[in-house]
Amino acid sequence: MALKLPFIGRDAKADAKPAKSKAQAAPRAAGMAGRPLPLIGRMTTGKQLQILTGLLVLFLAADAVIVALDTRQGNFGTQWIASVGKIQMLSQRLAKAAQQASQGNREAFKQLRESRDEFGSLMKVLADGGVLAGVSLPPTPEAVRPALESLNREWLKTEKNASLVIGEEKNLVALGQAVRSINNNNPTLQELADEISALSVQQGGSARQNQITSQMMMLTQRMAKNANTMLAEEVVDPEVAFLLGKDTNTYRDTLQGLLQGSDSQRISRVSDAELRGKLGELESSFKDYQVAVANILGNQQRLVNAKRATRDIFNQSENVLTAAAQLSAGYEKDQEKRQVNFVALGVVSLLAFVMLLLVGKVYIDDSRHRMEDSEKQSRSNQDAILRLLDEIGNLANGDLTVRAKVTEEVTGAIADSINYTIDELRRLVTGITSAATEVTAATQQAQNVTGQLLQAAQKQSNEIQGTGRVDGGALSLRVKTKTPAGPREETVSGSLAQAVSSTKKG
Amino acid sequence: MTHSITRWLITGLAALAPALAAAETGVTNDRILVGQAAVFSGPAAQLGIQMRNGILSYFNYVNERGGVNGRKLELVTEDDGYDPARAQAASRKLIEEKKVFGLLGYVGTPTGTEHIKVTAPAKVPLVGMFTGAEALRVPMSRYIFHVRASYYDETEKIVEQVLSVGGKKIAVFYQDDGYGQAGLQGVQIAMNKRNLKIDALGKFERNTLKVEEAVKSINAVQPDAVVMIGAYAACAAFIKQMKAAGSAATFYNVSFVGSTSLASALGKDGVGVAISQVVPFPWGTAVPVVKEYQSAATKSGYKDFNFGALEGFLVAKVFVEGLKRTGKNLTREGFVDALEKMQDYDAGGFYVSYSPKNHAGSKFVDLTIISHDGKFLR
Numbered sequence: 027m028a029l030k031l032p033f034i035g036r037d038a039k040a041d042a043k044p045a046k047s048k049a050q051a052a053p054r055a056a057g058m059a060g061r062p063l064p065l066i067g068r069m070t071t072g073k074q075l076q077i078l079t080g081l082l083v084l085f086l087a088a089d090a091v092i093v094a095l096d097t098r099q100g101n102f103g104t105q106w107i108a109s110v111g112k113i114q115m116l117s118q119r120l121a122k123a124a125q126q127a128s129q130g131n132r133e134a135f136k137q138l139r140e141s142r143d144e145f146g147s148l149m150k151v152l153a154d155g156g157v158l159a160g161v162s163l164p165p166t167p168e169a170v171r172p173a174l175e176s177l178n179r180e181w182l183k184t185e186k187n188a189s190l191v192i193g194e195e196k197n198l199v200a201l202g203q204a205v206r207s208i209n210n211n212n213p214t215l216q217e218l219a220d221e222i223s224a225l226s227v228q229q230g231g232s233a234r235q236n237q238i239t240s241q242m243m244m245l246t247q248r249m250a251k252n253a254n255t256m257l258a259e260e261v262v263d264p265e266v267a268f269l270l271g272k273d274t275n276t277y278r279d280t281l282q283g284l285l286q287g288s289d290s291q292r293i294s295r296v297s298d299a300e301l302r303g304k305l306g307e308l309e310s311s312f313k314d315y316q317v318a319v320a321n322i323l324g325n326q327q328r329l330v331n332a333k334r335a336t337r338d339i340f341n342q343s344e345n346v347l348t349a350a351a352q353l354s355a356g357y358e359k360d361q362e363k364r365q366v367n368f369v370a371l372g373v374v375s376l377l378a379f380v381m382l383l384l385v386g387k388v389y390i391d392d393s394r395h396r397m398e399d400s401e402k403q404s405r406s407n408q409d410a411i412l413r414l415l416d417e418i419g420n421l422a423n424g425d426l427t428v429r430a431k432v433t434e435e436v437t438g439a440i441a442d443s444i445n446y447t448i449d450e451l452r453r454l455v456t457g458i459t460s461a462a463t464e465v466t467a468a469t470q471q472a473q474n475v476t477g478q479l480l481q482a483a484q485k486q487s488n489e490i491q492g493t494g495r496v497d498g499g500a501l502s503l504r505v506k507t508k509t510p511a512g513p514r515e516e517t518v519s520g521s522l523a524q525a526v527s528s529t530k531k532g
Numbered sequence: 533m534t535h536s537i538t539r540w541l542i543t544g545l546a547a548l549a550p551a552l553a554a555a556e557t558g559v560t561n562d563r564i565l566v567g568q569a570a571v572f573s574g575p576a577a578q579l580g581i582q583m584r585n586g587i588l589s590y591f592n593y594v595n596e597r598g599g600v601n602g603r604k605l606e607l608v609t610e611d612d613g614y615d616p617a618r619a620q621a622a623s624r625k626l627i628e629e630k631k632v633f634g635l636l637g638y639v640g641t642p643t644g645t646e647h648i649k650v651t652a653p654a655k656v657p658l659v660g661m662f663t664g665a666e667a668l669r670v671p672m673s674r675y676i677f678h679v680r681a682s683y684y685d686e687t688e689k690i691v692e693q694v695l696s697v698g699g700k701k702i703a704v705f706y707q708d709d710g711y712g713q714a715g716l717q718g719v720q721i722a723m724n725k726r727n728l729k730i731d732a733l734g735k736f737e738r739n740t741l742k743v744e745e746a747v748k749s750i751n752a753v754q755p756d757a758v759v760m761i762g763a764y765a766a767c768a769a770f771i772k773q774m775k776a777a778g779s780a781a782t783f784y785n786v787s788f789v790g791s792t793s794l795a796s797a798l799g800k801d802g803v804g805v806a807i808s809q810v811v812p813f814p815w816g817t818a819v820p821v822v823k824e825y826q827s828a829a830t831k832s833g834y835k836d837f838n839f840g841a842l843e844g845f846l847v848a849k850v851f852v853e854g855l856k857r858t859g860k861n862l863t864r865e866g867f868v869d870a871l872e873k874m875q876d877y878d879a880g881g882f883y884v885s886y887s888p889k890n891h892a893g894s895k896f897v898d899l900t901i902i903s904h905d906g907k908f909l910r
Contacts, residue, residue, distance in 0.1 A: 330780075
């Protein structure tokens with residue numbers, strides 16, 4: 027009541043306007059305008075505005091957060107995908123380097139080590155997070171973990187094999203050198219064997235001797251071939267190593283047999299000086315060769331292991347590639363989650379916009395409410411007055427049972443006062459009525475007494491007339507009647523006036 | 533015409549000669565009966581069969597050309613089942629019942645040691661035993677001639693090869709009898725010579741395939757090489773089980789194993805299995821005797837060349853050479869004398885030498901390996 031009061035004054039002024047603005051606004055805003063907001067609609071406008079503005083700010087802040095988060099996510103995704111691309115490249119580089127390394131290429135070991143380390147550190151960053159290209163990456167999200175795990179499984183196998191090959195660096199490089207030394211020695215050996223064979227035939231050596239010397243030529247070739255095969259081939263054939271070892275022994279035994287003679291080989295000692303000279307040369311050339319072969323064969327198991335590891339790396343590289351591609355796809359798919367960000371951004375922005383609209387609506391509604399309120403107020407005042415007048419209409423006709431309804435409206439206080447007045451009036455009238463009734467009753471009684479007195483007086487007079495003392499008796503009767511029942515006819519009117527005044531007083 | 537008359541005359545004289553010279557057992561004017569007691573049944577049957585096929589190939593070849601001094605060669609065989617308990621009876625049957633002139637192409641060490649207890653006292657010459665065991669060579673018997681190198685020669689070559697291809701741990705898988713012991717002894721000698729020790733031993737019963745225990749004890753030391761002294765069936769079972777158990781060892785067998793039988797029993801598991809050989813490579817043609825063997829075997833219908841048959845062929849060739857050198861008047865003693873005088877006999881790229889003090893014949897050892905396509909490489 028107190029809040030509305032200040033607006034009352036504007037009622038008259040706003041009287042014409044609302045009718046007009048209502049006519050314009052009503053069809054446009056149809057359902058929404060004018061209706062109070064849900065939940066907060068019952069609050070005060072100020073409070074509503076406060077809440078709505080608060081929400082607007084909140085939504086705008088949320089927008090900003092979403093944009094920031096999305097940018098971050100986008101950045102991570104780019105880094106992750108780029109890392110996987112690098113991993114794919116490294117898996118190929120690793121396989122290639124391992125192959126070269128297992129053939130004793132020193133440069134390849136450097137590459138192999140670098141590739142392995144880089145691969146490993148990338149995997150670590152992907153798994154545990156870390157700084158990459160200046161971006162501090164978080165660990166790979168859960169959704170992509172399975173793909174990362176499967177790549178990691180492949181990687182661990184490859185890493186183990188790569189480390190195995192790297193661990194054999196010294197031996198493998200030595201092997202490479204051994205084979206190179208064989209290759210370097212080979213032309214000399216072959217040439218010497220060739221000369222010896224020719225010389226043996228020219229000087230009429232025995233059939234056995236000619237056969238043996240020509241066999242040496244074959245052996246020289248086969249040893250070189252097998253040594254190279256061992257190093258170059260992906261798999262070390264047991265037969266290659268076997269033949270290399272066997273040929274070297276045969277070669278050594280044959281040389282010794284030719285120089286010193288051998289029963290078991292059925293070789294007789296070569297006596298020709300020229301031939302012996304050539305054989306001596308061959309023997310010294312063969313020494314290096316023999317050391318190289320012994321080196322290769324002695325490290326055979328390492329070579330076999332390294333080759334197996336290399337082959338495994340190569341075979342796994344396809345798996346690594348596939349797993350990496352899957353991981354990359356996983357990250358890309360994870361990036362699709364950013365669509366949620368866009369949706370959230372849209373939703374939150376929309377909500378912010380709605381808040382803005384609502385703020386406007388609350389403002390408009392508020393002013394409209396104010397107008398409507400004052401209009402309603404004046405109408406209700408009018409109505410209240412009319413109703414009051416209506417209610418107390420019968421009062422004029424003397425109906426004292428009328429009661430004005432006491433409301434909160436303007437007329438409430440008036441009605442209250444009127445009711446009070448009516449109450450007082452009614453009480454007065456009731457008092458008068460009851461006094462009149464009392465007077466009537468007393469008059470009746472006095473009449474009765476008078477009647478009785480009259481009868482008695484008549485009787486007395488009759489008796490006096492009979493006795494003679496009539497004057498004295500009549501005087502005492504006057505006094506007597508005055509006390510209990512008032513005087514006789516003349517006196518009755520005096521006592522009525524007295525009754526009325528006493529009623530008045532009561 | 534003149535030629536055929538001459539031939540008739542010779543034949544006629546030849547027919548008279550034995551009668552004059554109190555004919556030797558198993559020898560008639562037109563026939564020399566020889567015997568072979570070997571294994572023709574059981575898990576080692578192929579060893580005897582191959583040997584016999586080789587002998588027959590050469591006998592057929594000789595018989596086609598008129599035999600030796602007009603006498604055709606005839607072979608009777610007796611199965612000893614690679615069972616020492618049956619050996620003596622088998623030899624006795626050949627000598628006493630079949631009345632053979634000589635014996636050849638015996639197979640096996642444990643059986644061989646029993647056989648010679650009958651043949652040597654009977655003074656029946658025995659040429660070519662498919663065994664390299666020292667027990668059959670020392671002490672030397674006048675009536676026993678070997679055509680192949682000994683197991684000591686083979687194991688020496690194997691140990692040398694194992695070491696030269698970088699092998700360090702060496703295990704020995706052997707048949708628990710005289711043969712296995714002979715091979716084991718050979719490895720032991722070769723290792724002692726180099727101040728090395730055998731890392732693990734495993735053995736199995738002859739004519740069984742119970743190799744599980746040996747696999748367990750040998751694989752436990754993860755050897756680089758296993759020298760195997762056994763016959764093909766058990767050796768194949770052992771190799772397969774070792775490979776199944778993840779062993780990376782190289783397997784070396786001595787010649788007695790039966791190379792082609794081993795290769796076919798192993799199938800894919802045979803790759804890289806090495807076998808020492810005491811005869812030349814039967815699939816090459818560089819060695820004249822091999823070429824000879826191939827054409828003779830093919831003619832006799834044995835188209836699958838193998839080491840065992842070539843050894844039989846060589847044994848037969850040495851035996852026939854002895855017969856030839858003995859001459860028309862064929863006696864067991866004369867035959868032994870002729871063989872003992874055989875120096876540097878070139879059987880066609882394969883050399884055999886005997887002397888009264890040496891009946892070893894050959895020291896030829898070659899190493900072969902089963903390649904990827906199941907063939908032998910040398």
